[in-house]
Amino acid sequence: MFVTCAYAGAPNQAHRERLRAVVEDVVRPIMDEHDIPGVAVAVTVGGSPYFFNFGVASRDDGRGVSERTIFEIGSISKTFTATLASYAQEVGALSLSDPASDYLPGLRGSRFDGISLLELGTYTAGGLPLQFPDNVTAQGMTSYYRNWRPDFAPATHRRYSNPSIGLFGFLAAERLGKPFDELMEAKLFPMLGLPDTYIRVPTARMKDYAFGYSKEGKPIRVGPGVLDSEAYGVKTSSADLLRFVELNMTSAGLDEALRRAIKATHTGYYRVGAMTQGLGWELYDDPDDLKQVLAGNSAEIAYKPNKVEWFSPARHPREAGLINKTGSTNGFGAYAAFIPAKKIGVVILANRNYPIPARVTAAHRILIGAGALPF
Template sequence: MFPIFFVLILVCLPVPGLMSPEEWRMTAQGKFSTLSAEEVASVAEPLVDNGTYPSLVIILEDRNGSALYTFGMANRATGQAPDNRTTFEVGSVSKTFTGLLLADAELRGVINLSLPIQTYVPEGVTVPSWQGREITLSDLATHTSALPNVPDDFYRYQKESDPIETQAESTFRGYEEIPADLVYAWLSNLTLTRSPGDDWEYSNAGTAIAGDIVARVQNRTYSELVNERILTPLGMNSTAAGWNPELLERSAVGYRGYAPDHDEGMIIRYNEFWTPAAGIISDADDMAAYLALQLGFLDVPDGLRKAVNVSHEPRAIRSTEGVELWQSLFWDTFETEDIPQTHLKAGETNRFMADIAFVKDEGIGVVVLSNVAYFSDTHVESDVAIPLIRLMLEKR
């Protein structure tokens, strides 16, 4: 018994040079040193001043620590500025939490990403295949499942008589009204048009199914599993997977940049099934901890640290046009001659957008939150996150 006990003690020891999430929160803030406040403002202020973004909340991190910069208004009507506790919907950044849960579950032997999802779906569901090639969990997590983005039922909420911006927003109602059993019925009746594992096609449905599976096989709801495996170890008490009235009270007002008057968007209550795709809400303090986890700055349980690394591994080609873009477990991954391997994920709901990007080998990263959506090429990823990553790399 002694050798086993000795190994367990070693596993539980703190990692030299790393801080616990609580220690990091207490000591890291304000110690980011790669960019000056003026350099950050040179990127952000013009985009707020010209009205593109009502507000920008920017978290920057390097090996010295973190910094928080806020610009604009969380509420245009009151003029209230955002702060570290203002909450935002992070949209598809939620998918990276789902990818981390998948990696964690596989490392613990709970699931196998290479197995067909037919192994894990509820009894009575028949998953479509293509000439004998079945859909795997890895296919879902790399958007190569050959599943469409969402079931056709999402478009039943659109009315031709509505303005185009209302039609665009109305499909989001599916995320609160279409439950798991209807999606699995749709899946059972779906005919694939190509082989899984080949072509990349974004699928919120695929993500939701992956999140449902990883929770279901552990007899948890998705929100319970996120809390248990990610939020609690990181002390992310201002983050919720799904509906949370308390956090909603601290929320910025979200606006429709795709509408002529940029008015307020409707609040969507993501149900349990769709939350793995886009239903997480968080604030700057918590997203700073999540970014620090990705960069390897935190002393966390060994299993969680290993799961983070597994979730970053490139698995499928997303695009070869221009920069070669790879898909990790819901992370986008690229590398160029002047930019080392970078992981990033953009998110957008009907009224918010977010982005997280980091270069792990260089120990730098950024999170950007904003209270507007555009459904276009206008996004904080290309406008803010990547320019700041480039600026940080220039300082190497």
């Protein structure tokens, strides 16, 4: 197995080696148990990044994983979509309290007259499904929404949904006047300083794009889908995703509107069990309580409707103890988490979709280990 490590700015070699040992002790058993070809782990401690790479990006040619290997991150993409929409609000292009139908003429006169952008972005529109039905096409998307009938009144239940946050991102792009993919690749990613992050991986970077592996062990990459870019379409490296995590903890030096937009995505809108819903991100009060984080990332929360308890007023971003998001495609599994008060964060990218509890537990062990080291 290929294993590489890289460090930047750390003052103490002994502490670095202890962190490496923590990461290896966590990652190797997971790779063995779930037959994962390659894993990229990135950790930030007080602004210093550390990279730990295991295995291969492709079993066919044996390319080793590095911190610039490009992985599919699935629903972690939603945190970028949320950042774009939050930015649109900060520059006056939209208001999250406005009805969704204000921004798409084809929705006027439908149930979306009474559904806000915020409800779309927080999965509380009334029960939009996890995925679009198989017969829905990009051309028929507006018709699907017009004919959709909610199961619940808006703002009463959370049902995690790609069509919900997908429409949220689509409408934000409409208000900013350009296609979503273009806004992400030509505006947001460069503003964030992310050279390895794409919706559409260019030909020149395909050699760095890992292959995911299906349950049967066959190489696979994500295919096209309705509003796929907005919901699960980002491809990035552990170095770039760690930078995004760092910017979510300290966004000094960014454009002021973007800095405010990132902070606003940590606003807590409502609670489901121990999990507080932000915009894209999911928040927890106690960063040391692994059981809470596992419960918030459970199938019960992800796949079933849950009644919500809205905060009035919304919770300030500084109240979040731990912030996280998981993401998957058929061939990849990803997780990002950070503890703002301690300035520590972790990214784990793998080219196999392995169980979410294993990701959450692994990341928590790494965060606890990193937080215990006196860097």
